[in-house]
Amino acid sequence: MINITINSQAVQVPEDSTILQAARMINVQIPTMCHIEKRDPIGACRVCLVEVEGAKILQAACSTPVSEGMVIHTNSKKARMARRFVVELLLSEHDGNCQTCDRGSDCELRTLGEDMGISDLAFEGEKIKPHMDETTPALIRDSAKCIKCRRCVTVCNEVQGVGALYPQDRGFDVFIGPAFCRDLKDVACVQCGQCAAVCPVGAIAEKSSTPAIWDAIENPDICVVVQTAPAIRAALGEEFGYEPGTRVTGKMVAALRRLGFDSVFDTNFTADLTIMEEGTELLTRLKKALVDKEDVALPMFTSCSPGWINFAEFYFPQFLPNISTCKSPQQMFGAVAKSYYAEKIGVDPKNMIVVSVMPCTAKKFEAQRPEMNADGIQDVDYVLTTRELAKMIKEANLDFNSLPDEEMDAPLGLSSGAADIFANTGGVMEAALRTAYEIVTGRELPVENLHVAPITGLDGIKEASLVIEGTVDDWKFLEGVELKVAVSHGLGNTRRMLEYVKANGCPYHFVEVMTCPGGCIGGGGQPRFTDDSVRLKRIAGIYAEDEGKKLRKSHENPDVQKLYQDFLGAPLGEKSHHLLHTHYAPKSQTMSD
Amino acid sequence: MSISSCTCGQDVTETELMTRLEEVIKENKDKAGGLIPALQMAQIIFGYLPDMVVDRIAEGFNKTITEVAGVISFYSFFTRNPRGKYLVRVCLGTACYVRGGKEVLEAIKKRLEIDVGETTEDRQFSLEVGRCFGACGMAPVVMVNDETYQRVKPARINEFIAQFATDEELVLEGEEK
Known part of the structure; x- marks a missing residue:
């Protein structure tokens, strides 16, 4: 520990702290536009300048380490004026169409300018060359608004290990984007939207589907069905002033009904269905490997997260046979709604529109994949992010906070707690274990409160193992087998895990991969700004939702059981295969192809 | 290795050029700061840095194409277009x-x-x-x-x-x- 003084307050901080970290420890706020927690500081934005006694010039708090006896003034006139000057310069080249910008009051640059009392622009600077990239289904990039803070570069390269964005060119012409200023569709972008989640301004955002959805709702001949992903309910409230992690499931349902959706359903229902299909697929693969001695791809990877699927198709095509053939819960929902449910209510699936509310931008990409349809009917028509849903609620003038708690519709609205935890890292694995263990042994998963502790939390790669004992007759071949599982979240961690597996062989049977840090609760379409403290609160909300339910295991969902009885037959049956499963193909990441 | 001179105008097949590029990558890929010398040598071999070369260098250095592009576009010495005589x-x-x-x-x-x-x-x-x-x-x-x-x-x-x-x-x- 070393002693420093910040704004006349003496404080002891760990030796390797930066000024910014030290200040945060004692709740002294220093603004910053480029910093990402737990990543090396890059000092790109210069918004965090502070005065250090004895130093010739002002120091960037994010990248200056503290030293013994350091005396720091974060709010001296010199520091405040310097920061103001930096923000004025940023504003001078920024395309400030604030009236019509997607970010509005949520813009960090605008907020900072406002906080600093900048009421007119001192510099009439040259503006950045505008370029709109609308080439992908999920994301739009408006380079005229980019302030080159490089947060997106940090998350894309370091956190996600994707590397679709990097500074191109030099000087005033620097452009944050794909190789040689190409568009996103021309590079190996997985559409995860983590760039949009950290962008402080309106330079990267999701491509909106809202107008088409309003039109569908207005059209009396169209049955508009909505599904909401489990991660929405623990985050949507943030857009209306609730603490992160506050569960607003009931109000969300009420809001969707008032927006005019004909049926309000739950992606959770098909999360339970996914467990039935994916669990059966895993056990089948294990049987083939252990009993039939067939050459079968193990470990099996989960397939719920479309950014991960894109990532594997671009970067790790050798693992495509290992990915479960199950469609994601979003796509399964669309397929079931437009077959089983459409038949049940006597609606021609051509006159049904399925809308998803997802914490995710890659789901927009997934919905339009050509293989995501049955008999030419697209499973899911439109995808809204959590942020877009909040905007629709505001546009409709609904007073969200005073809405009553309402229940999801039947029959695609009932779900188990196992489905809720699909929202966070470790959740799909835990849900699968709850069901698979019980199928194989006839007994409940022997862990406290049904939580598999080693795979909870925010560690990047988590492992667990479980010796299977006391198997029932059908699964005797698994007696004594030590089932090894792993969980990764954040594609950078996934890349590390896969490189390890490539080099050393695989110690696992089953691996859960979620694209975004923390899982879907930290998705690219969630309310801004998400850091680890927000992730943990949302995860706590999700676990509380799970624990609050009587139904904790997917295979016990009576409506899923009924779906099999009345319509699908058995897991991995012919109808399931047709509606609920898919395939993957390698994608080129090179420029010359 | 030594690279004598620009091959512009000589009758050298693309395969031969790619072989020389592979040698350059092999020699530099594990060196700290090896990317820029490799790009320089690649430009000497090909006269410029076409897509195919950028792809191969990115792969060889285990970097993304976008990052390699960022380096190429930063330095005015590098060119993406074939140069004239x-x-x-x-x-x-x-x-x-x-x-x-x-x-x-x-x-x-x-x-x-x-x-x-x-x-x-x-x-x-x-x-x-x-x-x-x-x-x-x-x-x-x-x-x-x-x-x-x-x-x-x-x-x-x-x-x-x-x-x-x-x-x-x-x-x-x-x-x-």
Whole structure:
């Protein structure tokens, strides 16, 4: 520990702290536009300048380490004026169409300018060359608004290990984007939207589907069905002033009904269905490997997260046979709604529109994949992010906070707690274990409160193992087998895990991969700004939702059981295969192809 | 390894060039800071850095194409377009700038009908800008390949270009004006 003084307050901080970290420890706020927690500081934005006694010039708090006896003034006139000057310069080249910008009051640059009392622009600077990239289904990039803070570069390269964005060119012409200023569709972008989640301004955002959805709702001949992903309910409230992690499931349902959706359903229902299909697929693969001695791809990877699927198709095509053939819960929902449910209510699936509310931008990409349809009917028509849903609620003038708690519709609205935890890292694995263990042994998963502790939390790669004992007759071949599982979240961690597996062989049977840090609760379409403290609160909300339910295991969902009885037959049956499963193909990441 | 000289104009197959590129990658990929020397050598081998070369270098260095592109576009030395037989570099360092380098550049752009970073359709001339060649006393200076030309006058650019033009039409055009 070393002693420093910040704004006349003496404080002891760990030796390797930066000024910014030290200040945060004692709740002294220093603004910053480029910093990402737990990543090396890059000092790109210069918004965090502070005065250090004895130093010739002002120091960037994010990248200056503290030293013994350091005396720091974060709010001296010199520091405040310097920061103001930096923000004025940023504003001078920024395309400030604030009236019509997607970010509005949520813009960090605008907020900072406002906080600093900048009421007119001192510099009439040259503006950045505008370029709109609308080439992908999920994301739009408006380079005229980019302030080159490089947060997106940090998350894309370091956190996600994707590397679709990097500074191109030099000087005033620097452009944050794909190789040689190409568009996103021309590079190996997985559409995860983590760039949009950290962008402080309106330079990267999701491509909106809202107008088409309003039109569908207005059209009396169209049955508009909505599904909401489990991660929405623990985050949507943030857009209306609730603490992160506050569960607003009931109000969300009420809001969707008032927006005019004909049926309000739950992606959770098909999360339970996914467990039935994916669990059966895993056990089948294990049987083939252990009993039939067939050459079968193990470990099996989960397939719920479309950014991960894109990532594997671009970067790790050798693992495509290992990915479960199950469609994601979003796509399964669309397929079931437009077959089983459409038949049940006597609606021609051509006159049904399925809308998803997802914490995710890659789901927009997934919905339009050509293989995501049955008999030419697209499973899911439109995808809204959590942020877009909040905007629709505001546009409709609904007073969200005073809405009553309402229940999801039947029959695609009932779900188990196992489905809720699909929202966070470790959740799909835990849900699968709850069901698979019980199928194989006839007994409940022997862990406290049904939580598999080693795979909870925010560690990047988590492992667990479980010796299977006391198997029932059908699964005797698994007696004594030590089932090894792993969980990764954040594609950078996934890349590390896969490189390890490539080099050393695989110690696992089953691996859960979620694209975004923390899982879907930290998705690219969630309310801004998400850091680890927000992730943990949302995860706590999700676990509380799970624990609050009587139904904790997917295979016990009576409506899923009924779906099999009345319509699908058995897991991995012919109808399931047709509606609920898919395939993957390698994608080129090179420029010359 | 040594790379003797530019292969422009020689009869070298693409396969041979790619073989040389592989050697360059192999030699540099595990060195700290090996990317830039590899790109330099690749540019010597190919004359420029086409997509195929960028792809291969990114793969060889286990970097993304976008990151490699960021390095290439940062340094003005690197070019993504095939260069002409004559690389014309106009100095815009301080001394050359104040003594009319900008006007020289404009005149050359007009004469060759290309912008900075471009190459004429007949692949004879490429145009680049330099920042001081260390010949300030002779400003404004233009370099053509490895030769330095001093006190270049914007009004006499046609003759200046004509001395390199092997293309008959270009020579005639130069004399006419």
